[in-house]
Amino acid sequence: MSDLKYYTPEGLQKLQDELTHLTTVERPSISRQIAEARDKGDLSENAEYSAAKEAQSMLELKISKLQEVVSNARLIDERKLDNSKILIFSNVKLKNSLNGSIVSYTLVPENEANIKMGKLSVSSPIAKGLLGKKLKDKVEIAIPSGKITYEIIDITR
Secondary structure (H helix, E strand, O other): OOOOEEEOHHHHHHHHHHHHHHHHHHHHHHHHHHHHHHOOOOHHHOHHHHHHHHHHHHHHHHHHHHHHHHHOEEEOOHHHOOOOEOOOOOEEEEEEOOOOOEEEEEEEOHHHOEHHHOEEEOOOHHHHHHOOOEOOOEEEEEEOOEEEEEEEEEEEO
8 A cells, every 4th residue: 555645846856856866876986896896706795795795685675665755745735724723833832831931833744854944744742633623723732851741822824
């Protein structure tokens, strides 16, 4: 059964670029290494040949898995998402009820998460607690260090 994953156009492009690099740069490089090692003589005792063949099999496995991911990738049309509640690709501004601090996150697919850039995986505890909530809702979220209460003060796309 296929494992569908959702991506932004940028996230899917990054995967496709990596796949292209592996097939057009890495694969020919390993083929050259195998050919050079083969030219050195007896293959049964040639460590360079064995290492190159091992690297080739690892690369082919990586290419195969990446091809499967790309073939099962689906783009999300953000224009069709409801802006009144928090969904994937929502930009949310939250107020911590305990200390009044304000944080902003964008909820993204897990493979595009980057907390330093404010991109929070939809499978994270905070995102799971926010999904489906609306403006002005107060949400208590269980996080590894305890519970935290946020008020949703803004939702945009």
